[in-house]
Amino acid sequence: MSSHVVVFCKKELRSFFDSPIAYIVITTFLLISGWFFFSDLFLVNQASLRNLFDIIPFIFMFFVPAVTMRLISEEKRSGTIEILLTLPVKDYEIILGKFLAGLILIVVAVLLTLVYTFTLSGLGDLDFGSVVAGYIGLIFLGATYLSVGVFTSSFTQNQIVAFITSFAIIFALYMLNKVLMFVPNFLASFFEYLSVDYHFSNISRGVIDSRDVIYYLSLVFFFLFLAVRALESRKWR
Amino acid sequence: MIRVKNLTKKYGELKAVDDVTFDVHTGDILGFLGPNGAGKTTTVRIITCFLLPTAGWVEVDGLNVFEHSLEVRKKIGYLPENAPLYSEMNVLDYLHFIMGVRGILKDRWSQRTKEMINICGLGPVVNRNIGELSKGFRQRVGLAQAMVHDPEVLILDEPTSGLDPNQIAEIRSLIKELGKEKTVILCTHILPEVEATCKRVLIINEGKIVADGSPAELQASFQGKEQIYIELKTPFTDVESKLANLENVEKVKEILTNGDDLKKFTIECARGVDLREGLFRLAVDNNWVLLEMRKEQASLEDVFRQLTTS
Ligand SMILES: Nc1ncnc2c1ncn2[C@@H]1O[C@H](COP(=O)(O)OP(=O)(O)OP(=O)(O)O)[C@@H](O)[C@H]1O
Ligand SMILES: [Mg+2]
Numbered sequence: 001m002s003s004h005v006v007v008f009c010k011k012e013l014r015s016f017f018d019s020p021i022a023y024i025v026i027t028t029f030l031l032i033s034g035w036f037f038f039s040d041l042f043l044v045n046q047a048s049l050r051n052l053f054d055i056i057p058f059i060f061m062f063f064v065p066a067v068t069m070r071l072i073s074e075e076k077r078s079g080t081i082e083i084l085l086t087l088p089v090k091d092y093e094i095i096l097g098k099f100l101a102g103l104i105l106i107v108v109a110v111l112l113t114l115v116y117t118f119t120l121s122g123l124g125d126l127d128f129g130s131v132v133a134g135y136i137g138l139i140f141l142g143a144t145y146l147s148v149g150v151f152t153s154s155f156t157q158n159q160i161v162a163f164i165t166s167f168a169i170i171f172a173l174y175m176l177n178k179v180l181m182f183v184p185n186f187l188a189s190f191f192e193y194l195s196v197d198y199h200f201s202n203i204s205r206g207v208i209d210s211r212d213v214i215y216y217l218s219l220v221f222f223f224l225f226l227a228v229r230a231l232e233s234r235k236w237r
Numbered sequence: 238m239i240r241v242k243n244l245t246k247k248y249g250e251l252k253a254v255d256d257v258t259f260d261v262h263t264g265d266i267l268g269f270l271g272p273n274g275a276g277k278t279t280t281v282r283i284i285t286c287f288l289l290p291t292a293g294w295v296e297v298d299g300l301n302v303f304e305h306s307l308e309v310r311k312k313i314g315y316l317p318e319n320a321p322l323y324s325e326m327n328v329l330d331y332l333h334f335i336m337g338v339r340g341i342l343k344d345r346w347s348q349r350t351k352e353m354i355n356i357c358g359l360g361p362v363v364n365r366n367i368g369e370l371s372k373g374f375r376q377r378v379g380l381a382q383a384m385v386h387d388p389e390v391l392i393l394d395e396p397t398s399g400l401d402p403n404q405i406a407e408i409r410s411l412i413k414e415l416g417k418e419k420t421v422i423l424c425t426h427i428l429p430e431v432e433a434t435c436k437r438v439l440i441i442n443e444g445k446i447v448a449d450g451s452p453a454e455l456q457a458s459f460q461g462k463e464q465i466y467i468e469l470k471t472p473f474t475d476v477e478s479k480l481a482n483l484e485n486v487e488k489v490k491e492i493l494t495n496g497d498d499l500k501k502f503t504i505e506c507a508r509g510v511d512l513r514e515g516l517f518r519l520a521v522d523n524n525w526v527l528l529e530m531r532k533e534q535a536s537l538e539d540v541f542r543q544l545t546t547s
Contacts, residue, residue: 079321
């Protein structure tokens, strides 16, 4: 990987962890997912990782935009983008570096929920294969949300606008397979294919199918590509 | 070193830069002057590959800015207007970050950092967060950022804005020093700055180049009235009217003084007319004691005002 990507990624990680953002966001994430997880455990007296895997894609809808909203919009607002883009680096290296920093933050947050998983394994048998698959699925899902967030952050200088638009796009991608009864039949399978949740439930059942992986990777590529174009668009304005 | 040819940039309907052509040679310090909104920042943003022009082209060291963008950016050090820096980073980390991106080898970092701290006077603030710094120190960090890779071309957009007179003097002498080996473009609307540092001046107004030459050349080409300054000692009070009645005098302005008998005037006449002999005789005839008489040089400020107001 190009050394520029590494430099940008490190810088972004430092600014996550030097400021309270990372800690607040991760703590909130763990509290909310933990609350849903354990309340099921105590109420129904029976918990499975399904609960966790059902709730995290939902929490991610807020969590991921909170991580990405300032990534590029803040550079635009403060003007630092002018130094950044006149350094001898390619635009995609900047985008990729920032994306990877966000991904590392998300992976950290997701891995911290392993605490819950281990609590559970103390209580009963766990299907190890489906746990691993579920976690891999979560990371793919998070990466996809992140790419949306990086994209929306790159076309505005307003963090709030970046947050809301990425939330809206992610929400739409998440809901697609839940509105199937309202769409004509010939569109139904198309909607289902586009839905992030459909592919996630495939993976979290324990089967990592290349079709699902390709789906996620193409979305990530697509949105990061749009982000690069959004950065370049300044030149013609 | 830098060639700008027929450069035009439109923002929608607004022509911010209009058919601008100029060259800057190695070792030149070019003062890029113009009133607010003249198009200075827009022009340098195109040279630094931040913006694309609507028409025209730019070459840096023989490389086309659009085709060899990365190569060109390696050669340039750029301090944008208002020195936009990461406020949450500390000065040292920031310089390391820039060196990392610029591909400077890690074993040279500490030496290079030391040099920058010396040159830009960053000693007292190296470990402070940039967001906490005063404007002057932020400008210096911006300057260090622009010079850290020892670029051949240095482009500084209003580097002394917000600095106190001591810092301004320091930065000017620094720029002058740098200009011995490097090519420097200095955007500003502060005229003494240009007079103090630049070998060459380019004045831009409403997107068009209106003057190009050394400060002396520009002063010589000034089209305004000629001015003479005189200082007299006399108790009489009708001096001003007598001066005004002298042949060829167009305007007399008294400069207020505290001394009772001391009187100072500036006298305007058409360019090419020499009033001095007439003034001398008038003084002798009236028994005025003539203490001083001199022709005023057109200042760069006069030239600037003439060219940029319509
Ligand atoms: N991003 C932009 N979109 C639209 N118009 C712009 C943009 N940037 C600059 N302009 C306009 O282009 C013109 C030239 O602006 P520019 O910033 O180049 O002037 P300047 O000479 O640097 O002025 P100053 O001395 O105030 O810094 C101005 O009329 C300005 O309003
Ligand atoms: Mg400007």
